[in-house]
Structure formats: C-alpha cells, structure tokens
Amino acid sequence: MENTDNKPREWYEERIAYLAEFMLPERYTTMRRVVADRTRYMTVCAENTFHPQNASAIVRHCEAFGVQHIHAIEFLCGFSPNLHIVRGTDKWVDIHRYETTAEAIGRLKGEGYRIVAATPHSDDCTPECFDISRGPFCLVFGTEKQGISPEVMAAADEFIKIPMYGFVESLNVSACAAILIQGLMERLHRSDIEWRLSPEEQSRLLYRWMRESIKDDEGILRKGFGTDF
16 A cells, blocks of 8 residues: 555545445544544653553543644653553554654654643743743653653753642642643634644545544455555
C-alpha cells in the first residue's frame, strides 16, 4: 500500500464517501463530528510516566477532550497504557515516543510549540490566565514522584500550575493532566483562534479512522479503487 500522506483532500474525501457505505450512518456521523473538534494546537508530553494507570488516563483524557497528539519521553521507563483501561481509545490518538528529553523538546520546538511545564514556579500562571493566543503549546507533565526534570525546567518557555486551597500540595499526574487539558480546551473552544486541524488533516485522519473501523478495509478499497488507496 502506498504512502498517502501527501494526497490532496479530494483524494481522501472520495474514498471516505465510498467507505461510508460500509458503516452505520450514525457511526460515520460521529466520526465526522469528532474529527472536526480535534486539535494539534495544544499537545501533551509525558516524561517517564511509570504507572500504566496514569499513562492510560492521559491517553483517555487527550482523546476525550480532542488532543490528537501525545509525546512520550521514555528514557527511564516506557509509556505503557493498560489496554483494559484505555479500552481502545489509544487507536484514535497519535503517540510519539522519544528516547531522550532533548529529542522530544527539539522536535516540539522545531514544530513551533511553546514548552509549558506543568509545575509551580516563580514565573508560573494558572489555567485561567495562561495566554492561549500566543501560538501552539505543549503541556509537559513529569514523573509521578520527581515531577518535571531539570532538563524540561531549563527548556520551558512558560510554567503553569493548578491552584491548591487545601492541605494537599500536588495532584496525581493524571488528575493534573485532566484539569489542565479540559480547562484549556474549553477556552480554545470559546476563542477565535484557529485551533482545529486543517481540512486536509481532518480528511486524512478520518480516512485512517474509517479504515481501522471497517473489517477488510483493504479488500473493499481494492474493489473500488484498485491499488490506489
């Protein structure tokens, strides 16, 4: 099967319309709705997430709130979501893995992301006052015990924290991720920022989702388009 990453949107939409005949209309409508609310304007990076439960929760939070890309730094331990917890949600998001923090930070900054470390700092801000309009950003979450690494702290462009009003000084990494992702995504939805995937990206992603959801997708596409799929 050829690489379809550089195909024009019309190419995808033609095949999407064909594949839609092989799934329930309700399922197709749901996929169209979900892909329209996906974003790469905000992304998430998890550094050495040890517990599979936390990795699973981060995947579910990103999927639930529309964050398409997750970046996992794994130089101490792998990012290993528990299949019984994610329940297939991992197939709807893209997980990018890195052997070093420097590799992840380099790629993210190269793609224009602001590195936003989720940790209290002298220059930190709360989710309500964080400036979402300054361009794409990546929320970085540290390990369960040590938090953000010194390397991320040094590379961070900004810092963000969740205000605490009780005796507890910090939250579990997955709880922290849920609060920040949901709160910032809600603000993006209310803004005039072009945070959604481009029409081309939406069509490419929808095509992939439909193929993963239809049994014998390759055989079906071969009947309709020969080898051009």
